[in-house]
Amino acid sequence: MYKPTVKEMHSFWERKETCNPSSPSKKPKPPKPQNAITIAVSSRALFSMDLEQDIYEQQGMEAYLSYQFQHETEPFAPGPAFPFIKAVEAVNAKLRELYPDGEELFDVVLMTSNHAHVGLRLINSINHHKLFIERFCMTGGNSPIGYLKAYHANLYLSADSVKVREAIEEGIAAATVFSPGKISEVPETQLRVAFDGDAVLFSDESERIYKAHGLDKFFEHEKAHENKPLDHGPLKGFLEALGKLQQKFYAKGQRMDCPIRTYLVTARSAASSGTRALKTLRSWGLETDEALFLAGAPKGPMLQKIRPHIFFDDQMFHVEGAAELGTVAAHVPYGIAQSGKFKFGEQFRQV
Amino acid sequence: MSRHERVQKGGQPNSDEKDWAAVKALYDDLKTTKKPRPPKPSNAVTIAVSSRTLFNMVKERKVFEDEGLERYVMHQLELEDQPFTPGVAFPFVKALMNVNARLRELYPDSEELFDIVLVTNNHAQVGVRLINSINYYDLTIERFCMTGGESPIGYLKAYMTNLYLSKDSKKVQEAIEEGIASATMFTCDNENELSDTQLRVAFDGDAVLFSDESEIIVKEHGLDTFFEHEKEFENKPLAQGPLKCFLEALGKLQRKFYAKNQRINCPVRTYLVTARSAASAGVRVLKTLRSWGLEIDEALFLAGAPKGPLLIKIRPHIFFDDQMFHIEGAQELGTIAAHVPYGIGQKYHKGKRIDTSDVEK
Numbered sequence: 001m002y003k004p005t006v007k008e009m010h011s012f013w014e015r016k017e018t019c020n021p022s023s024p025s026k027k028p029k030p031p032k033p034q035n036a037i038t039i040a041v042s043s044r045a046l047f048s049m050d051l052e053q054d055i056y057e058q059q060g061m062e063a064y065l066s067y068q069f070q071h072e073t074e075p076f077a078p079g080p081a082f083p084f085i086k087a088v089e090a091v092n093a094k095l096r097e098l099y100p101d102g103e104e105l106f107d108v109v110l111m112t113s114n115h116a117h118v119g120l121r122l123i124n125s126i127n128h129h130k131l132f133i134e135r136f137c138m139t140g141g142n143s144p145i146g147y148l149k150a151y152h153a154n155l156y157l158s159a160d161s162v163k164v165r166e167a168i169e170e171g172i173a174a175a176t177v178f179s180p181g182k183i184s185e186v187p188e189t190q191l192r193v194a195f196d197g198d199a200v201l202f203s204d205e206s207e208r209i210y211k212a213h214g215l216d217k218f219f220e221h222e223k224a225h226e227n228k229p230l231d232h233g234p235l236k237g238f239l240e241a242l243g244k245l246q247q248k249f250y251a252k253g254q255r256m257d258c259p260i261r262t263y264l265v266t267a268r269s270a271a272s273s274g275t276r277a278l279k280t281l282r283s284w285g286l287e288t289d290e291a292l293f294l295a296g297a298p299k300g301p302m303l304q305k306i307r308p309h310i311f312f313d314d315q316m317f318h319v320e321g322a323a324e325l326g327t328v329a330a331h332v333p334y335g336i337a338q339s340g341k342f343k344f345g346e347q348f349r350q351v
Numbered sequence: 352m353s354r355h356e357r358v359q360k361g362g363q364p365n366s367d368e369k370d371w372a373a374v375k376a377l378y379d380d381l382k383t384t385k386k387p388r389p390p391k392p393s394n395a396v397t398i399a400v401s402s403r404t405l406f407n408m409v410k411e412r413k414v415f416e417d418e419g420l421e422r423y424v425m426h427q428l429e430l431e432d433q434p435f436t437p438g439v440a441f442p443f444v445k446a447l448m449n450v451n452a453r454l455r456e457l458y459p460d461s462e463e464l465f466d467i468v469l470v471t472n473n474h475a476q477v478g479v480r481l482i483n484s485i486n487y488y489d490l491t492i493e494r495f496c497m498t499g500g501e502s503p504i505g506y507l508k509a510y511m512t513n514l515y516l517s518k519d520s521k522k523v524q525e526a527i528e529e530g531i532a533s534a535t536m537f538t539c540d541n542e543n544e545l546s547d548t549q550l551r552v553a554f555d556g557d558a559v560l561f562s563d564e565s566e567i568i569v570k571e572h573g574l575d576t577f578f579e580h581e582k583e584f585e586n587k588p589l590a591q592g593p594l595k596c597f598l599e600a601l602g603k604l605q606r607k608f609y610a611k612n613q614r615i616n617c618p619v620r621t622y623l624v625t626a627r628s629a630a631s632a633g634v635r636v637l638k639t640l641r642s643w644g645l646e647i648d649e650a651l652f653l654a655g656a657p658k659g660p661l662l663i664k665i666r667p668h669i670f671f672d673d674q675m676f677h678i679e680g681a682q683e684l685g686t687i688a689a690h691v692p693y694g695i696g697q698k699y700h701k702g703k704r705i706d707t708s709d710v711e712k
Binding site for chain 1: 574615623628629630631633634637638640641646647648649650651652653654655656657660661663664665
């Protein structure tokens with residue numbers, strides 16, 4: 001290991017003394033958890049660790065740890081959630097410009113069940129990609145769910161569906177990220193988040209009716225209960241958090257080039273069942289910038305046009321369709337779409 | 352003639368001798384199966400606890416302070432048969448016994464176990480009540496040092512103590528100055544439910560596991576200089592702090608479980624809960640631990656976030672920190688916290704330097 005000499009240590013302090021002691025901080029301070037929008041991301045979602053994961057699964061823990069140790073100075077390649085996190089940091093930079101002392105920012109926490117040994121490679125990778133992730137929880141194999149709650153996590157992204165399911169059951173907005181088939185370019189200056197409607201923003205009550213009684217009954221029911229807001233789904237809180245930050249930009253007259261844009265991409269049909277969705281959002285005081293009612297059309301091509309940094313859906317069919325065309329899609333394991341196969345429509349494959 | 356003389360004269364042992372020999376053989380064969388023998392101090396991980404940390408003696412303490420020593424001793428004698436209620440270090444000691452039980456299962460003849468010693472200023476007369484209480488709770492504490500008012504530091508050294516817990520901060524300070532890992536415990540009002548099967552110990556980083564060299568830089572030169580300094584000297588291991596050896600001792604016992612393939616349900620789990628920022632200052636910490644050959648099961652880098660909420664998720668049996676600010680934060684949420692009075696953190700309270708020169712005037 002390189003050990004600096006006494007002379008080098010002295011020269012460090014000489015340099016320090018000549019520096020202006022009241023110069024502003026280069027690295028901003030992370031915000032307090034209760035003020036910030038905390039996004040917890042796992043190491044495999046942030047970085048591409050497929051090779052290492054294979055080693056772990058085939059050769060065991062010790063081989064995995066020694067591989068990571070040997071390649072410690074090699075930074076990881078970006079993973080599926082990487083563009084999302086980069087965009088989140090761009091938003092933070094803009095927020096700091098407008099509100100230099102504000103604590104209502106995004107706070108990214110690395111939540112991994114990796115061992116502390118792998119921590120060095122992760123830190124090196126984070127610094128190499130110039131990310132700003134100062135909070136780590138390396139749980140060494142234990143479940144991270146408790147720490148998520150302690151950090152008031154507003155969103156948890158992981159490649160491990162078991163942990164995501166656990167988090168959803170505990171009431172934390174969470175989704176399993178998958179790598180897209182091909183990489184499509186996403187904007188660097190604007191964070192774009194796309195949400196499915198039922199069982200993501202809203203509860204799965206309507207989807208149950210559709211699955212059990214068919215499309216017509218579903219339309220009737222939605223029209224009859226048009227003015228009754230739907231119950232909220234697992235990601236409603238995250239949309240709310242994004243809305244709060246958007247308001248900060250609107251307050252400074254930046255609605256037109258707001259660096260956060262939200263999209264509703266739903267298979268619902270507008271005229272037959274769209275009203276209830278929009279009225280529900282209104283009753284919650286939430287907005288989405290764009291709303292796309294597809295009436296059953298495939299979501300992939302639409303998403304290609306939107307180019308979101310992340311798209312949340314509860315059905316693997318849509319997640320896979322989006323990923324095939326290059327969108328980073330995340331699966332929200334909630335609601336009736338998760339269990340068993342369905343009778344209606346060839347478009348719903350067996351899950 | 353005694354039996355001994357008879358045998359010495361080379362005579363044949365008669366039936367009396369046979370009886371004696373048989374009984375002697377019987378006693379020799381009798382192993383204490385109920386209570387195992389305490390290990391030798393050089394082999395064991397010795398934890399010294401004071402009576403006030405092991406048991407709740409708040410009322411008795413009040414009697415001592417208000418009415419004096421004689422009345423205090425009389426009071427204790429009167430209540431001799433009433434066991435004390437558990438104190439703040441009690442869950443920790445119970446968890447240590449659990450680990451010992453598991454170690455004995457795997458290594459029946461090994462002496463590498465936890466050994467608990469009761470080190471107390473109390474008068475020997477109070478010892479009876481302490482012994483009754485210990486037996487009432489089925490603890491295995493066979494070694495006592497009742498110093499009757501004298502300093503226990505010498506005894507701590509003689510027992511090669513790996514950790515000393517007391518409520519008296521002066522003794523703890525003395526112990527730290529003598530190089531013994533030591534921490535002050537405080538009464539905790541609402542305690543969270545702790546694990547029965549796994550001993551969990553959480554450590555702060557700077558000035559607890561590591562020396563306070565980096566904390567000095569933060570306090571005197573600010574956060575930016577600290578980040579630069581840590582990055583530049585990333586590969587130079589930090590000097591060790593007062594509790595490094597205790598982590599080492601825990602690691603030694605952990606490896607005994609790993610050797611028997613019990614890594615997943617190892618009954619000892621260690622946590623690093625540091626206010627450091629991972630990307631800016633985390634590398635040096637991890638490399639230092641590695642250079643010492645020590646492992647830690649979970650590492651939480653908080654970048655300044657409050658430690659309290661994370662600690663209640665961990666639910667450790669004990670949490671060591673050098674700054675009272677963090678100790679108080681942890682206790683507010685029900686975590687058992689112990690203060691390590693070492694380093695520059697003692698001269699600051701909530702970020703402001705305490706001017707001790709005024710106090711002396």
